Amino acid sequence: MTAPTVPAQRSAEPEPAPGWAPTWALGRAVLLVGLLVVAGVLLGRVDLIVLATPFALGTAYALRRRPTALPQVWVTPDDAPLVEGGDVRAAVTVGNPDTVDYDLVVVRARVSPWLRIERAGFARDASTTGAGSAPGDEPAAAGTGRSIADRPFVTSVPTAAAVDLELAGKALRWGRHRVGPAGARVATAGGLLVSRAVITEPVRVRVYPRTEPFEAVEAMPRAAGLVGAHHSRRPGEGGELAGVRIFGPGDRLRRIDWRVSLRARQLHVAATLSDRDAEVVLLLDLLAEAGRSGGVGGAASVLDTTVRASAAIAEHYLHRGDRVSMLEYGPGARRLRPATGRRQYLTVLEWLLDVRAESSPHEPYDQVFGPQVLSSDALVVVLTPLLDERSAQMLARLARAGRFVVAVDTLPADLPPPKERGWAEVAYRLWRLDRETMIGQLREHGVPVVRWAGAGSLDQVLRDVARLATAPRVGGR
Structure with missing residues (x-):
C-alpha cells in the first residue's frame, strides 16, 4: 500500500x-x-x-526550475601574429545553454608565465547588454609584473547567453605558450544548487622571436645560384664591372664601350660579373643551455640568443634572395630544407618555436650531417655556446672538410659566476680559461669565432671567409 x-x-x-x-x-x-x-x-x-x-x-x-545542462566553457585566443613584447589578447567564454539563469559563475584560467596578463574583465554580448559589471574586472596594479589571470572572477550569466572574460597583457618570450586550462563553476536556484567544475583544454598561442637588427654587407664566399644579389667571380649579366674585352658573338649591343672602341678602332664591350644567390645553412647547437631567460626586456639565455640571432640572420639573407636552411645539432636533429622568399621566412619562424636544448651522451654528428645535407658552396653559420667539447670537434671537422664555417658565440657575456665560495670560483675561472683555449684552437684550424652583437656582427668574419674562398688552394698528391 x-x-x-x-x-x-x-x-x-x-x-x-x-x-x-x-x-x-x-x-x-x-x-x-x-x-x-x-x-x-x-x-x-x-x-x-x-x-x-x-x-x-x-x-x-x-527550486521550482532546476538546471538541466552544465555550462559551456571555451578559450579563444587572438588570431593576430604575435611577437615578443607585443600585446596578447585572449577570451575565456562561459555560455549558458540552460533554461534557467546562472546566479553566480566563478571563472578561473591558467596562463603561461611568459604571457603576463595585466588586465582582465568581463564583456557581455548583445543579449546581455545592460547587465552590471562583475567584480574583479579592474586592471592589475602597474609595475607589479605579475599575472592576474589565475585569480577567480565572478559574474552572472542569463539564459541563452554568453559572457567573455577578456584577458590582455604582454608576451614576454618566444615559443608556444598555453592559455588555459580554464574552468567554471555555476550556482543557481538562489545558491541552492551548484555544478561540478567544467574545465576546457588549453590552447597554444604562438609568440615569434623578436628579430634583432642585423646587416652583413660583405660578399658571400661562393655564390652558386643562377640569380641573386651577391657579386660572384663568374662572368655574366650583373652590375659589377669586371673589365673591358673585345666584342664577341653573343654580346649585347648595349654593353659596347664606345670610348674604348673608338680609341682601339675595334668594338669592345664592358664585361661584368654575374649576380648569384647563395645558400646559407644555420646550424643551431642545442647540446647545452646556460643563463636564465628574463624575457624580452631582461637577460637572454643561450637559447634566447640562438633563436633571435637565427631569425635575424635568416631574415637578412632571405630578403636578399638567398636560400636558407636550418639544422639542429642535437638529439632531435631536425632539418628545414633550403628555400627562398617570405614563405620560407615564415616557415623559419614557425620552425624556431620548437627549438629545445637537449643533452645527449651520444655524438650526433653522423645523425645531423647525413648524405647530401650540406652543399659544397654553402656558408654554414653555427650558433653555439661552445659549452660542449663535441661542438668544437664538429666545427673542426667541418673546417677540415673544406666547408665555409662561421661560429657565432651565443654564450651570454654577463654570465654570473657561482655564488658559492671556495673551489667553485676557482673551477669557474679554470673553465673560462679552458674555453678561451678552445676558441683559440678553433681559430688556428680556420674557424672564425665571433660573439653575436646584432648589426654588423659578421661583417669582418665574412670578409675573411670570402678572402679565403678566392685564395688558391694547395692540393696534395
Whole structure:
C-alpha cells in the first residue's frame, strides 16, 4: 500500500540533474524547516510551524526550475601574429545553454608565465547588454609584473547567453605558450544548487622571436645560384664591372664601350660579373643551455640568443634572395630544407618555436650531417655556446672538410659566476680559461669565432671567409 506514495515523495524532493549537487545552503534550509516542524508537532506549538512556512516556501520557490545542462566553457585566443613584447589578447567564454539563469559563475584560467596578463574583465554580448559589471574586472596594479589571470572572477550569466572574460597583457618570450586550462563553476536556484567544475583544454598561442637588427654587407664566399644579389667571380649579366674585352658573338649591343672602341678602332664591350644567390645553412647547437631567460626586456639565455640571432640572420639573407636552411645539432636533429622568399621566412619562424636544448651522451654528428645535407658552396653559420667539447670537434671537422664555417658565440657575456665560495670560483675561472683555449684552437684550424652583437656582427668574419674562398688552394698528391 505504500508503493504508490514512494514516487510522489521522491518527486517532491529536490533532485538536481547529473553534474549538479545541493549546496550547504540547501541542506541548512531543509534541516531548519524539519527541526521547526518536528518541534512544533512535539511541543504542540503552531507558531513554530508558522515560522517554518516562509523557509519552506522560499526553498520550494527557488527550486521550482532546476538546471538541466552544465555550462559551456571555451578559450579563444587572438588570431593576430604575435611577437615578443607585443600585446596578447585572449577570451575565456562561459555560455549558458540552460533554461534557467546562472546566479553566480566563478571563472578561473591558467596562463603561461611568459604571457603576463595585466588586465582582465568581463564583456557581455548583445543579449546581455545592460547587465552590471562583475567584480574583479579592474586592471592589475602597474609595475607589479605579475599575472592576474589565475585569480577567480565572478559574474552572472542569463539564459541563452554568453559572457567573455577578456584577458590582455604582454608576451614576454618566444615559443608556444598555453592559455588555459580554464574552468567554471555555476550556482543557481538562489545558491541552492551548484555544478561540478567544467574545465576546457588549453590552447597554444604562438609568440615569434623578436628579430634583432642585423646587416652583413660583405660578399658571400661562393655564390652558386643562377640569380641573386651577391657579386660572384663568374662572368655574366650583373652590375659589377669586371673589365673591358673585345666584342664577341653573343654580346649585347648595349654593353659596347664606345670610348674604348673608338680609341682601339675595334668594338669592345664592358664585361661584368654575374649576380648569384647563395645558400646559407644555420646550424643551431642545442647540446647545452646556460643563463636564465628574463624575457624580452631582461637577460637572454643561450637559447634566447640562438633563436633571435637565427631569425635575424635568416631574415637578412632571405630578403636578399638567398636560400636558407636550418639544422639542429642535437638529439632531435631536425632539418628545414633550403628555400627562398617570405614563405620560407615564415616557415623559419614557425620552425624556431620548437627549438629545445637537449643533452645527449651520444655524438650526433653522423645523425645531423647525413648524405647530401650540406652543399659544397654553402656558408654554414653555427650558433653555439661552445659549452660542449663535441661542438668544437664538429666545427673542426667541418673546417677540415673544406666547408665555409662561421661560429657565432651565443654564450651570454654577463654570465654570473657561482655564488658559492671556495673551489667553485676557482673551477669557474679554470673553465673560462679552458674555453678561451678552445676558441683559440678553433681559430688556428680556420674557424672564425665571433660573439653575436646584432648589426654588423659578421661583417669582418665574412670578409675573411670570402678572402679565403678566392685564395688558391694547395692540393696534395
